[in-house]
Amino acid sequence: DNELNMTKGVTAISEQVYELHMLIFYICCAIALVVFGVMFYAIIRHRKSKGAVAAHFHESTKVEIIWTVIPIIILVAMAIPATKTLVAMEDTSQSDITIQITGSQWKWHYSYFGEDVEFFSLLATSQKQIDGLEMKGAHYLLEVDNPLVLPVNRKVRFLLTSDDVIHSWWVPDFAVKKDTIPGFINEAWTRIDEP
Secondary structure: OOOOOOOOOOEHHHHHHHHHHHHHHHHHHHHHHHHHHHHHHHHHHOOHHHOOOOOOOOOOHHHHHHHHHHHHHHHHHHHHHHHHHHHHHHOOOOOOEEEEEEEEOOEEEEEEOOOOEEEEEEEOOOHHHHOOOOOOOOOOOOOEOOOOOOOEOOEEEEEEEEOOOOEEEEEHHHOEEEEEOEOOOEEEEEEEOOO
16 A cells, blocks of 8 residues: 555446556656656757757647647546546435435534434544644544444445534545535435445
């Protein structure tokens, strides 16, 4: 696991997001390699100390078209799979379970629709860790007293809102990050493929 990269996650959507991230990263690296390669070649090959004289030339319609069309093609090639993934991320239809998530200052309230299950989840990090008196573990500021439990291989729909101020509910392994806003309901979903 590389701490400097995105997590692949445990859902099909999170894996698609990871693959898109890597695709776009490699495209950007290739573009940077070409741009910096040409730039350093020009700097070294055509420097004044080697006796190079600046050329005087005018615009070239052919070159202008090429360096306009190539970036457009690259952007469209990146936009098509990204758009498909974004559309899939927003499709909360045909869910098996619906859970309302209400953000409050320093806690989350979870309520399973159609079930008699609801509970609050509070931060469980010890004050000694926060004050630096104890070692901070791998899950520092992520520990809660009552974690949300979800089934595997079932589509779970989340309805997100807030009691007081704007909060952000984020589970990187699901590729879900939604704001909870007072008086407004946001939707998200997940389907966990592996526990």
